[in-house]
Amino acid sequence: MQTRLPLNNLNTFAAAAEQLSFQQAAEVLYVTPSAVSHQIRNLEAILGFPLFDRLDKRVRLTAQGEKLFAEIRAPLKELHEASRRALRGVEHNSLALSVAPVIATGWLVPRLKDFYARYPEINLSVIATTELVDFSADPFDASIRMGRGDWENTVSYRLFNREIVAVCHPTMLQAHQRPFSVSELTRAARIQNASLPTLWNEWFQSAAVEPPAAKNIHLQVQNSAQMIEVLQSADCVGLIDRNFIANDIRSGRLAIACDHVLADEVGYFLTAPQTAQSHPALQSFREWLDIQLAVTDKTAEATRDNQ
Numbered sequence: 001m002q003t004r005l006p007l008n009n010l011n012t013f014a015a016a017a018e019q020l021s022f023q024q025a026a027e028v029l030y031v032t033p034s035a036v037s038h039q040i041r042n043l044e045a046i047l048g049f050p051l052f053d054r055l056d057k058r059v060r061l062t063a064q065g066e067k068l069f070a071e072i073r074a075p076l077k078e079l080h081e082a083s084r085r086a087l088r089g090v091e092h093n094s095l096a097l098s099v100a101p102v103i104a105t106g107w108l109v110p111r112l113k114d115f116y117a118r119y120p121e122i123n124l125s126v127i128a129t130t131e132l133v134d135f136s137a138d139p140f141d142a143s144i145r146m147g148r149g150d151w152e153n154t155v156s157y158r159l160f161n162r163e164i165v166a167v168c169h170p171t172m173l174q175a176h177q178r179p180f181s182v183s184e185l186t187r188a189a190r191i192q193n194a195s196l197p198t199l200w201n202e203w204f205q206s207a208a209v210e211p212p213a214a215k216n217i218h219l220q221v222q223n224s225a226q227m228i229e230v231l232q233s234a235d236c237v238g239l240i241d242r243n244f245i246a247n248d249i250r251s252g253r254l255a256i257a258c259d260h261v262l263a264d265e266v267g268y269f270l271t272a273p274q275t276a277q278s279h280p281a282l283q284s285f286r287e288w289l290d291i292q293l294a295v296t297d298k299t300a301e302a303t304r305d306n307q
Contacts, residue, residue: 118288
């Protein structure tokens with residue numbers, strides 16, 4: 001009877017060989033170090049030779065261990081990829097999308113009713129997360145992110161450029177009786193977005209104004225979504241992308257504090273792995289985005305006209 005190597009033991013061995021540590025392999029596999037050690041000893045017993053040299057606080061592959069790892073590494077990776085695809089439910093009518101929170105709440109989610117109406121057969125899943133997606137490990141088919149569209153091993157489709165403006169509560173603008181100048185905002189109480197720590201400096205420099213010292217930073221928030229929430233009640237000025245606050249401006253919850261706009265090559269992109277370009281649901285989503293972007297352009301023009 002032919003002996004077969006247990007797949008679970010081989011997977012554990014590969015994790016230990018990758019990490020060169022039973023402890024770290026255990027953390028990757030969500031098991032105990034003793035379980036890792038037991039499975040590898042079981043594999044060694046079946047093979048009849050050691051796979052690791054056990055040193056004081058680490059392990060090292062033997063020559064036979066290195067050979068086995070080289071032979072199983074690629075097949076196991078393919079198996080893991082197949083498992084991830086199955087768990088994602090990557091089918092013709094399914095699309096898992098990771099989106100930065102401010103894009104999700106300020107632009108995408110309010111428009112999704114139209115997407116579901118146009119494509120009722122597509123199962124679209126949107127997860128708002130600040131983490132940059134690793135398509136080789138994370139359960140997403142595509143993402144929408146801010147940047148320059150040059151992420152490695154991906155194809156990016158530019159949606160629109162960022163337009164950074166200074167924003168405040170309407171009462172603050174009314175008390176000033178006119179828009180603030182860039183120079184005046186060097187003395188105003190400002191809110192800092194911790195995820196974009198150099199943004200205020202970039203904004204001032206784009207207006208050829210020397211950035212002020214950090215002492216005028218009144219409050220620090222973690223992201224743009226928190227910035228929008230705080231500005232609705234605080235007597236401060238913050239920097240927000242104008243693409244995401246059209247409804248807040250129209251409703252009177254926020255006001256543009258200054259006419260200056262920071263617009264550069266940084267933009268928002270639909271990004272997907274190179275292997276996903278033929279995904280039917282992704283192609284449909286792109287077509288729908290083109291329609292929405294045309295509507296966005298008209299809305300942006302109306303918002304500027306009303307300022």
